[in-house]
Amino acid sequence: MAIFSVYVVNKAGGLIYQLDHYAPRSDTEKTFSFPLDLVLRPHDERVVVAFGQRDGIRVGHAVLAINGAEVNGRFTADGKDVLEFLSNPANYPVSIRFGRHRLSSNEKLMLASMFHSLFAIGSQLSPEVGSSGIEMLETDTFKLHCFQTLTGIKFMVLADPRQTGIDALLRKIYEIYSDFALKNPFYSLEMPIRCELFDQNLKLALEVAEKAGPFGPGS
Amino acid sequence: MSRSPGRKQENHKISRELFVLTYGALVAQLCKEYEKDEDVNACLDRMGYSIGVRLIDDFLARSAVKKCRSYSETADMIAQVAFKMYLGVTPSVSCNSVTGNEFSLILDKNPLVDFVEELPAERASLCYCNLLCGVIRGALEMVHLAAEVSFLQDRLKGDAVTEIGITFLRKPEDRRHRR
Numbered sequence: 001m002a003i004f005s006v007y008v009v010n011k012a013g014g015l016i017y018q019l020d021h022y023a024p025r026s027d028t029e030k031t032f033s034f035p036l037d038l039v040l041r042p043h044d045e046r047v048v049v050a051f052g053q054r055d056g057i058r059v060g061h062a063v064l065a066i067n068g069a070e071v072n073g074r075f076t077a078d079g080k081d082v083l084e085f086l087s088n089p090a091n092y093p094v095s096i097r098f099g100r101h102r103l104s105s106n107e108k109l110m111l112a113s114m115f116h117s118l119f120a121i122g123s124q125l126s127p128e129v130g131s132s133g134i135e136m137l138e139t140d141t142f143k144l145h146c147f148q149t150l151t152g153i154k155f156m157v158l159a160d161p162r163q164t165g166i167d168a169l170l171r172k173i174y175e176i177y178s179d180f181a182l183k184n185p186f187y188s189l190e191m192p193i194r195c196e197l198f199d200q201n202l203k204l205a206l207e208v209a210e211k212a213g214p215f216g217p218g219s
Numbered sequence: 220m221s222r223s224p225g226r227k228q229e230n231h232k233i234s235r236e237l238f239v240l241t242y243g244a245l246v247a248q249l250c251k252e253y254e255k256d257e258d259v260n261a262c263l264d265r266m267g268y269s270i271g272v273r274l275i276d277d278f279l280a281r282s283a284v285k286k287c288r289s290y291s292e293t294a295d296m297i298a299q300v301a302f303k304m305y306l307g308v309t310p311s312v313s314c315n316s317v318t319g320n321e322f323s324l325i326l327d328k329n330p331l332v333d334f335v336e337e338l339p340a341e342r343a344s345l346c347y348c349n350l351l352c353g354v355i356r357g358a359l360e361m362v363h364l365a366a367e368v369s370f371l372q373d374r375l376k377g378d379a380v381t382e383i384g385i386t387f388l389r390k391p392e393d394r395r396h397r398r
Contacts, residue, residue: 149276149279149280150279150286150362151275151276151279151361151362152363153276171280171283174276174279174280175280175281177276177280178273178276178277178279178280178281179277182273182276182277183273183277189272189273
């Protein structure tokens with residue numbers, strides 16, 4: 001799965017569409033006895049592993065479920081504080097599921113607006129006049145490609161660093177947007193896209209791009 | 220009608236007559252509903268505007284044109300690429316003013332009036348193809364170019380040619396944070 005997600009941002013910086021395309025993350029569930037050899041600490045609204053990485057449980061993984069019941073941020077399903085629960089020997093043995101925290105939709109909205117602002121800053125920082133905004137953001141685990149249309153809509157694709165053909169994919173996503181979102185008479189401009197046909201065609205386009213692999217799309 | 224990706228879009232051509240007939244039926248119905256020509260014209264312009272704001276992205280996605288750097292480039296793009304793509308005709312462009320922001324598109328063939336010979340006497344000031352004006356206005360607005368678009372001459376009204384006038388309105392604020 002080399003293409004991780006697609007984001008579509010409208011002119012005002014609001015996220016109007018988001019799709020996560022990667023394979024389900026590997027969550028690890030293990031049974032522990034007191035004392036817990038992992039070091040946990042609270043972070044934002046979650047409890048994460050700070051130290052003690054082992055057996056597939058990595059630093060940064062969040063506590064997703066305790067004894068099968070999903071945790072609610074820093075509290076267990078029945079309202080007890082997770083850290084307190086885990087420091088009480090009477091609750092052991094306990095089965096805890098760790099995994100990478102999934103971004104909530106609010107977090108995605110916030111990140112998209114932040115990127116929108118950074119994009120604008122990018123074009124203003126340029127020594128040349130009339131420069132484009134940020135076109136690519138690269139990290140060691142993914143590359144974010146961004147394409148802004150002349151009408152101000154931004155299409156962002158997060159993909160594996162080795163994946164090629166993303167430019168063509170971005171243009172294709174623009175075509176799919178102009179067909180299945182804009183031509184839908186019941187879709188209002190700048191609003192979240194809730195068009196089934198758009199979803200289906202976008203997923204097909206992503207699959208085609210992925211099958212092409214690191215050598216670019218074949219004809 | 221779903222399209223299979225990875226293949227060029229199959230051109231399911233619909234008959235041109237059907238399109239022209241549909242447009243004619245639309246105008247005729249509006250004439251029945253509104254007494255005054257100005258109302259019909261305004262209605263057509265509004266409809267064209269909502270088509271234009273959506274059509275512009277389709278145009279940009281399919282033609283992959285670069286950003287136009289001047290009003291005359293924009294007018295040329297509309298005439299030579301957009302009209303050709305959507306109506307199959309290529310109007311000629313002329314610049315009307317010294318300031319360089321007024322242009323005319325002169326159409327010698329207009330597919331929308333294939334079956335219309337002249338306007339009825341009681342509808343003398345009807346702009347039959349006013350939808351096109353709305354489309355151009357809507358499309359330009361979405362790329363941050365405010366313009367006034369109207370018919371300057373119309374063959375249906377007895378003029379020699381059909382002429383669409385585009386006047387670009389200068390907006391100082393837009394210039395500063397154009398990206």
